[in-house]
Structures are given as structure tokens and as C-alpha cells.
Amino acid sequence: MSTVKIAPFEATPVDGIKATVNLCETAFRAQKTKPISYRLTQLRKLYWAIDDNKDALVEALRLDLGKPTFESFLSEIDWCKNDIVFVTKNLNKWMKDESAPDMPLTNSLLNPRIRKEPLGTILVIGAYNFPLQLSFGPLIGAIAAGCTGVLKPSEVSPATAMVMKKIVEESLDSTAYAVVNGGITETSALLEEKWAKIFYTGSANVGTIIAKKAAETLTPVCLELGGRNPAIVTKHADPRLAARRLLWGKLHNAGQVCVSQNYIMIEKDILPLFIEQLKIAMKEFYPNGTKSSPDYARIVNNRHFHRIKKMLDDSRGKILMGGEVDESQNYIDITVVQVNDEKDSMIVDESFGPLMPLLAVDSVEDAIRIANSVHSTPLGLYPFGTKAETSKILNEVTSGGASVNDAFFHGSIPTLAFGGVGDSGQGAYRGKASFDTFTHRRSMTTTPGWMEGLLAVRYPPYAGKLAKFRQTAELKPNFDRSGNEIKGLGYWVGFVLSLGGDSTKSVLSRWVLFALVAFGVKKYSDAGGLPNYLR
Structure with missing residues (x-):
């Protein structure tokens, strides 16, 4: 049992939110966040604060999600630390003015260029499934861009939210950066303020509410939303690789991954082999099952446990593997279900959990049709097959990102821009894209006096x-x-x-x-x- 003490969750007083936002805006107007030296100092302090609090973060993630220590470092703690190192090494290059491309000679005399300027005071609203990465990731980009801002972690992961508050308050400039904890009331109060940009990660329903509210003040938004992401396995795919990799896509964080595949369409010819390989891989990954394994997370809370369980109960499919649930632990086993209808609850709804519905299809064309009818703009797309087959799928199914012959590998590369399209979001971040999303590219020219005759x-x-x-x-x-x-x-x-x-x-x-x-x-x-x- 861990000896690390996590402070009880405490909401930020609503009546102090406006003053907090004003303080951050004042710091930005004072130009204090614009020098590169200031930005680098803040990022470096944040790095060491995350490192110093790694034990508390591991414990908080265990309390919130039952997250294995390996996953806590892989996709949360070390992820954020590596992101900071990458940003600090490249920030000087990113901040430099860019020469305008392809200029006629007469215009080039005006020194046309693009200057990188911070947007202002921003709001980051994090998510519960990767509470550290999806909160600090955008914040790192905002600091790098020279913005001030407020972070609102998800209250659904309360222990991690409190550790993040401690980290920010102890390491960052308190006049420029703050954490506001709470639920709907506190978030609503934050949305009443005027921001330079709002960055939100979460469901499409809440994203719609935020976008509408932001539109009232012409505030730009970056929305990282979920998706009913299809995987398509053709009859020419390697069934062993497809089974192992897609199973990993559901075991990581107990399937609570917005970019994880929501359902798998597989050509009928290969279905029996694929199912056989799923069982082999499951036995290899969890010899004694998932329930007793320290390498398998839990559903974040009882409400989400019942949401996922209801999808399973409402399905008309046949359970091929798993199916065990335990409400006392918010535990749901990795569950493979063969469904026969593209309108099944496990296909049309986003599970955001360890459910793996399989839908047999007659052809690749059939799979493409279904993918485009279920959800026209998923966050991720996962085709398995020959180069010609996967190219056809990529060409005919739109998605925010894609991993060919794998499960969300594109979403696991910290320096690769990540974002949705259409219903799955707008805007992108990570690596340089995090800097760009909080930066205004200001076009500029300088006209010398001697050109007056030419003008x-x-x-x-x-x-x-x-x-x-x-x-x-x-x-x-x-x-x-x-x-x-x-x-x-x-x-x-x-x-x-x-x-x-x-x-x-x-x-x-x-x-x-x-x-x-x-x-x-x-x-x-x-x-x-x-x-x-x-x-």
C-alpha cells in the first residue's frame, strides 16, 4: 500500500474565479510571458515539479483509474516530461520570424515576414481518462507560446486534479498560471469569462456546448473529441498481428482511450482465424485473467461502469470472450462480442471502455460503406491488409488520424500533430503543433522611405x-x-x-x-x- 498522501478533492470558490482570470490577463498585458527566457524557466520548473511529484501522480492515477504504474509513466508522467524537453530544445527555432515564401521581387523589398505572437490568456479544460497528459499537454504548448492561462482538470479524476493543482502552484508563476478545480458550476463560471482561446478535450456533447458559448464572444476553440473509430481487417491481413495489436488498443487504460477502435469490421473469410488469435494473445497478456492482474486498469467511476455495462446488456451480439463485471471494483473485463447488425448498440455508440465488437463483412467496400454511415468523421481509423487495400480505405474514409496495421500508434507519438476532423474535433496539438495552436501568425511588412518613387x-x-x-x-x-x-x-x-x-x-x-x-x-x-x- 502506498504511503503517499493525496489531498482530498476541493472545488475552487466560484466567487474568486474572475479575480484569478484578471490576474492572468494582467500578467499577459505586462509582457512578462513573452521573452523566451521566461517561457523556458516556467517549462523547466514544471518538468522538475512533475518529476518530484511522480510518486504522488502514480498513486493518484491508481486511485482514479486503477492505472498500472507502467501505463502511468508511459502515457502520463514521462510523456509530459519528454514533451517539455522536446519543446525547450526547439522553442528558439519555433519563435523566430519566418520569411514569407514565393514573393515577387518588388514585394520582397518590403521584408514580408510572419511573426509568432502569443494569443493571450487561454483556458484548458482537461479530460479524465488521461488526466495528466490531456491537461498538462496543452498547458505546455500555451506556456511555450507565451500565453498565460487557467487549467481546469476533470473532476472525474479528482486525486490527479489535486496533485496537478499542487504542481502548478508550487512551480509556475502564480500571477500567470492557475488551476481551477470543480464541476459544472466552476466550468460554467470559467466559460463566462472572455478568453483568447479555449482548449477542450472530452465528449462531443460538451464540446458543442463549449463551442456555442465561445461563439458568443468570437473566441476560437480547439476541440479534441471522441470518436466511433473503425478498424477494418481484410482477408489478406495477418490475423495474429491484427489480433494482438487491436487487443492492445482495448487493454490500455481499460479501453478508456478516445482514439481506440470502437468496433472491428472483418472480412468473413478471416474471422475464425482472427478470433483464435485473439484468444491466444489474451492468454499471453493475462495468463490469470485481467481481474487479478496489476497490469489492467478499472473504469473511472460507477456512472461510467453502468454506461458501459448497459451497452453490453443492450447488445444483441454473442459474447466470445470476457464478459465478467464487478461493480464493487468498477471492473469490466475485455469483452469480445460478435454482432450481426451495424445498428447494434456496440457499433453506433462510443463505448470508451474495454468492449470489442466484431462485425463480419462481405468485402472491403462493404466495410467502407458502414464506416461512412456510422460516423463520417471518426477520430481514428485502423486498416489492416495489403498496401492497396489500406490505401483504398484511407482514401475513402475520412478520419482525424490513422494507423495502418496497428491500433492508434499515430496517437502515441508525442511529437506528431494530433487532432480530429468534423464531429471528432477541430484543431491539433502535440510537439510543435502545441506551440502553433496557441500562437498567432502575424503577417508583417516594413516599407522603406526610399521606395516612395516606386510606389x-x-x-x-x-x-x-x-x-x-x-x-x-x-x-x-x-x-x-x-x-x-x-x-x-x-x-x-x-x-x-x-x-x-x-x-x-x-x-x-x-x-x-x-x-x-x-x-x-x-x-x-x-x-x-x-x-x-x-x-
Whole structure:
């Protein structure tokens, strides 16, 4: 039994929330968070505070989710620490101005560039399933971007919320960053404030409420929502690999992973082999079952236990593996169910738990049709099969992200941008994307005084100036009225030179090049100026 003491959960007084937000806004307006030295100091202090409190975090995650120690470090503690190290090593590069690409010569004289500026004071609303990662991850990005902000952890994981509050208050600048704990009342009070951006991770229903509230004040949002994510296993897939990898997708955190597959569609020819391999893998991973294993988490609370159990009870499918539940522990075994209807409760509803419905299909085309009808924009997509088959699935099913021949591997890479699309969310974060999501890309130019003579063409009176202006500003199309590309001199010169090789081709290339150049000179002379294809 752990000797680490976790403070009892305590909600933040609602009447103090406005003052907390004002304090953070004042710090931002004072410009204190903009220097890179300040940002790096805050991030480094946060790193060591997480490290110093790792035992408390392990215990809190055990209390909240029954999370195994291995998973607590893998996807929570070390995840956040590694994220901080990656960000601090790259922040100087990310903050630098960017030169504007593909500028005409006249515009390049104005030094067009993109400046990276923090959005302001932001709000992060975390989730319960990965309470540390999904709260501190966005906060790390906000600090890196130079924002101030308030973190609202999920009250459904109360022990971890209290440890995070302790970490923030002991390590970060208290005038710039704060934690507000509580439930609906406290969240509602936070949403009454004006923010530079709101970052929310959770359900689509709550995400809709937040987006509506944010729209009242034209506040941008980044929404990381759940998804009824399909896995598709073709008859040419390796049944052993598919079984092991998709089983892992449900055993991690007891399936409480927003990007985990919600259901598996599998071609009928391979279904028996796939089921056999599932049983083999299950015995290997949990020789004595999941209930007595220290490597298997629990459902976060009794309400979610009953929600998942109801999905199982309402299903008309046949249980092939698992099925054991224990309300006293909020325990639900990994349960494999063969369903026969795409409208089954286990297909149309997001389980967010250790349920693995299998739906046999006649073909890949059938699976694609079902995936697009059940949920048009899932958060994740998991095709197993040949390169041609997986490419077809990726091309015809839209998703926030995808892992080919694996379960949510794309979602386990901390430096790879992660986000949903459509119903599964908007915006992305992680790695550089975390910096970008809280950064305003400010386009800028600087016009030197000596250019005034060149700029005279833009000033009234306009008489006689349009033709002169269009000579310097109008771009000539490289396509005709039918939409076909016009291959000009540059294309043919490149083509001839690409022949190269032996001496004969080299001589030919030189003669053709000479002819083309001569033709261009003649056109130049005839037209009294530079030919269109050389402009």
C-alpha cells in the first residue's frame, strides 16, 4: 500500500474565479510571458515539479483509474516530461520570424515576414481518462507560446486534479498560471469569462456546448473529441498481428482511450482465424485473467461502469470472450462480442471502455460503406491488409488520424500533430503543433522611405497608371482556356537537358537549346519586350 498522501478533492470558490482570470490577463498585458527566457524557466520548473511529484501522480492515477504504474509513466508522467524537453530544445527555432515564401521581387523589398505572437490568456479544460497528459499537454504548448492561462482538470479524476493543482502552484508563476478545480458550476463560471482561446478535450456533447458559448464572444476553440473509430481487417491481413495489436488498443487504460477502435469490421473469410488469435494473445497478456492482474486498469467511476455495462446488456451480439463485471471494483473485463447488425448498440455508440465488437463483412467496400454511415468523421481509423487495400480505405474514409496495421500508434507519438476532423474535433496539438495552436501568425511588412518613387503608381490621380501597374503586377497564366497546362520555354529547356547521357545527346541538347534561345530572341524582338513565357 502506498504511503503517499493525496489531498482530498476541493472545488475552487466560484466567487474568486474572475479575480484569478484578471490576474492572468494582467500578467499577459505586462509582457512578462513573452521573452523566451521566461517561457523556458516556467517549462523547466514544471518538468522538475512533475518529476518530484511522480510518486504522488502514480498513486493518484491508481486511485482514479486503477492505472498500472507502467501505463502511468508511459502515457502520463514521462510523456509530459519528454514533451517539455522536446519543446525547450526547439522553442528558439519555433519563435523566430519566418520569411514569407514565393514573393515577387518588388514585394520582397518590403521584408514580408510572419511573426509568432502569443494569443493571450487561454483556458484548458482537461479530460479524465488521461488526466495528466490531456491537461498538462496543452498547458505546455500555451506556456511555450507565451500565453498565460487557467487549467481546469476533470473532476472525474479528482486525486490527479489535486496533485496537478499542487504542481502548478508550487512551480509556475502564480500571477500567470492557475488551476481551477470543480464541476459544472466552476466550468460554467470559467466559460463566462472572455478568453483568447479555449482548449477542450472530452465528449462531443460538451464540446458543442463549449463551442456555442465561445461563439458568443468570437473566441476560437480547439476541440479534441471522441470518436466511433473503425478498424477494418481484410482477408489478406495477418490475423495474429491484427489480433494482438487491436487487443492492445482495448487493454490500455481499460479501453478508456478516445482514439481506440470502437468496433472491428472483418472480412468473413478471416474471422475464425482472427478470433483464435485473439484468444491466444489474451492468454499471453493475462495468463490469470485481467481481474487479478496489476497490469489492467478499472473504469473511472460507477456512472461510467453502468454506461458501459448497459451497452453490453443492450447488445444483441454473442459474447466470445470476457464478459465478467464487478461493480464493487468498477471492473469490466475485455469483452469480445460478435454482432450481426451495424445498428447494434456496440457499433453506433462510443463505448470508451474495454468492449470489442466484431462485425463480419462481405468485402472491403462493404466495410467502407458502414464506416461512412456510422460516423463520417471518426477520430481514428485502423486498416489492416495489403498496401492497396489500406490505401483504398484511407482514401475513402475520412478520419482525424490513422494507423495502418496497428491500433492508434499515430496517437502515441508525442511529437506528431494530433487532432480530429468534423464531429471528432477541430484543431491539433502535440510537439510543435502545441506551440502553433496557441500562437498567432502575424503577417508583417516594413516599407522603406526610399521606395516612395516606386510606389507613386498606387496614388491618385490614376489616369495613365493602370497599364503601367499591370505590367509589373499581373501574373500570366500557364494554362489555356480548356484548363490545359501551357509548356513554355523553361519546360522544353529542362526536357532537352534531361536527355543528357552520351555525347550525341549532349550535342543534340546544345543545338536544341541554341534554337530555342534564338526563337526566344526573335519573339522578344518582334514583340518589343520580354516574351510571356519568360516573365
